[in-house]
Amino acid sequence: MKKPKLAVWKFSSCDGCQLSLLDCEDELLTVADKVDFAYFLEATRAKLKGPYDISLVEGSVTTPEEVERIQKVRKQSKVLITIGACATAGGIQSLKNFANVDDFINTVYAHPEFIDTLETSTPIAEHVKVDLELRGCPIDKRQLLETLGALLVGRKPNLPNHSQCMECKMSGTVCVMVAKGQPCLGPICHAGCGNICPSIDRGCYGCFGPKELPNVPALTEKLSDLGMTKKQRHDVLRTFNAAAFAKVENGHG
Amino acid sequence: MTTKFTTPQSVIIGADQLDRLIKALSGLGYQVIGPKLEDDAVQLLPLTGADELPLGVVEEQAPGTYRLKPAKTPAYFDFTHGAHTWKQYLFPPKEKLWSASKTPKGLVIDDSMDTPKYAFIGVRACELAALGVQDQVFVDGEFASTPYKERRERVFIVALNCRRSGGTCFCVSQNTGPNVKDGYDLALTEITDKAGHRFVVEVGSSRGEEFLAKLETSQANDTDLKVAKKAVKKAAKSQDRTMPANTADILLRNQESTHWQDVAKRCLDCGNCTFVCPTCFCSTTTDETNLDGDTASRWRQWDSCFTLDFSYIHGGSIRRDGAERYRQWISHKLTHWHDQFGVSGCVGCGRCITWCPVGIDITEEVKALAKGK
Incomplete structure (x- = not known):
């Protein structure tokens, strides 16, 4: 062949x-x-x-x-x-x-x-x-x-569209947001990185971009509860996937 | 998985015997799994001795938060359930079903199973109930899993009566705890009073009875039993969260409620609740191949009803709206589970409340639906 x-x-x-x-x-x-x-x-x-x-x-x-x-x-x-x-x-x-x-x-x-x-x-x-x-x-x-x-x-690759959280849970990584109060974009982020950041004790900063139908406003409210200012909440979505997050930040994509 | 047998009298072991218990189980070839402090949480991890158990640690749990703090009393088990569930050992997140390799002799199929002999230390009543629920799916059900069955049959269970409830526990209202009823080999109740740090040990199986001979035990007196009972009662009393008794009906009557949209506004669809739930059993199947293309393997891995792929059929996903996905999860767990398995799919452990990043409380949502919101 x-x-x-x-x-x-x-x-x-x-x-x-x-x-x-x-x-x-x-x-x-x-x-x-x-x-x-x-x-x-x-x-x-x-x-x-x-x-x-x-x-x-x-x-x-x-x-x-x-x-x-x-x-x-x-x-x-x-x-x-x-x-x-x-x-x-x-x-x-x-x-x-x-x-x-x-x-x-x-x-x-x-x-x-x-x-x-x-x-x-x-x-x-x-x-x-x-x-x-x-x-x-x-x-x-x-x-x-x-x-x-x-x-x-000739098969379909396994590339999940679900949240980063599911990847963390499957690998046994403890949720940094729930257990440590660290801001994390995992719940609105696309899985696939091998949960690198949460497994080394830091929140996901979204380098894989938004997951399917992300509920950004709901997470933003949580980030606010965790002490992030309005500017910080804005900036955290303006990195490698800035344009993609901008499209979904007011509700499900 | 214990057969009926006559329960012998309860005995007492000193706290120093825990180490012997763990080591004796290891000596019998068990892979001992129990609570261990790591990453600011109690996790269920391999143990080699009692010195690895979190001594004098409790946790505060509330919707969306979990924090450890030092306990007033140096007890071994006053924290409640932590970040993990036992299901990750019996129903692993990702498991190879079989693989096939091209060899000069032809196609070779490998369907060997990974079925370690586990001993679980500190299984709580809600968790025993959850194991019972998963057994219905994987041992007795139409879709029984042979590796699950094998792991389940071999597992040695050292259960634990909770003498403290966590902040999101509601096992009392689900009638699953905090005292263990059956399905264990040995059950411990911790006592820390002037008479010393010790455990009341109840025996739940002949295997447990046989094992007990490896420990230094003494007869439990009435005071010991009374103290143990009282502590568990106190834990039960301290729970202020409840699930309404007629939950199954409430959900059935409110399938079209506008409240589902209210939940959807808060719900992240992240799937955390389903993965921390000790009864959620959904999985998907994926095929993998190596780069050489000479080996293919089929895997079963956890899946969640909160993803779009979960309900994807020809033409698209059935449940595109977050409201529909939350309704699916909770209606299956709290209503249709009764039709399917004769019990509720909720054992009242409260993990879905604690580990929901935005603290959505399943009991509060049911109550809101009941009000016809």
Whole structure:
């Protein structure tokens, strides 16, 4: 059987999610044995022409060039999977959606005239059809391997949409909010990270973004009871998945 | 899982015998699980000796909060149930059902089971009732689970009569506690008075009776028994939370109540209540394959009626509204469970109240529905 061709595409992002693939140290050779890295600049200079069986897309759309390029990627991809908070939700850079972009550009860059950017940072799914989404900042490598493994044999990957709380409970992690009064976004957050933060004694800060139908107002009230100020409650939802939380913060998504 | 036998007289063991009890059970090949302090909570974890038990610790529980504090009396078991349930051992969150591997000799199926021999230390009356409820599903039911059955048959239960109630306990109104009735090998009641730190031990099975020979015991006198009884009565009296007696009817009559929307406004749909509930038994099945594609495994893992996937069928999820999901959970537990199993699905432990991040109180919701809100 011919090996499927895998491509990894970068849009506006930090490269951390692509690195998760390279970080699959123990499994990387098996992956390399099963797929052809047809286009993966972070790993190899070799470039194979499309079409591609699986495209992993990292990053959000923030420039006019990216608006066009994502269409080309989609056209060449049988299965398109977005990886990480940038690609699935617009990333931390979607903070610009809530501000005047020119103000940022003028503050940050010595030569603002060289910057050609859009007013907003948007997830890939706002531009093209996305077949699967892997959440997180960065993604969880087990979820990545699960997804690749599932596609290789033609089954549905196990990617739960439920709350982070369920992941904590299944692993026996004690609820940091109930037992310690620590603010935690777990009840409105998408599971899948392996409950990293609560298991090291800190609340979830939402890098996997909102879960299915999150009840943000109900949690916000609890965060207020735990002593978070209005600004803190606002800011805690304005991180890696800022644009995604903004859409659901007034009620179920 | 105990058969009927004539109960011998209760005996007394000194508090120093707890260590011997744990070690003797380990010596018999049991994996001893009991309360242990970790991460600011009492958890149910493997024990190797009595020095790992939380001595002199109690907890404060209220809707949405759980805090440990030092006890006035250095007792071993004055805290009540903590962050865990025994179900995570008998009905593990994720369990492999079988796997199949391609080998040069052909397809090899592995359906071996993980059925450790557990000994549970400090199982409370509500929790024994919960084990009874899960037994109906996994031992006697249409969907019986062989590994559950095996683990359940082997488990050695050292039960505990509570002499203190937690802040969200309502076992009295569910008629499950605080005194244990049956289903144990040994049952302890802790006594800490001038006469010393000791336990009244009741024997509930021939296995328990046989095991007791490994400990230094003395005859329990009338005073011991009286003190023990009184302490448990006091725990019962201190409970101020109740579930209405006609709860099953209240829910049936109020399926269209506007109150469900009121709950939905507060409910996070996080599923915590279902995972801390010692009777909730829902699971889903998933298939996994390795990257090589030469091994496939089928897993059973906990599922919750609060997720959209739970009611997903062709065309979408049936219960998209949070109100519908909360109604499903509570109506099954408190009403339809009676039709299905002849008992309530609620044993009154109060875990769903304590561990709900926003403190939704199942007893208060039933009362609000009763008022026709």
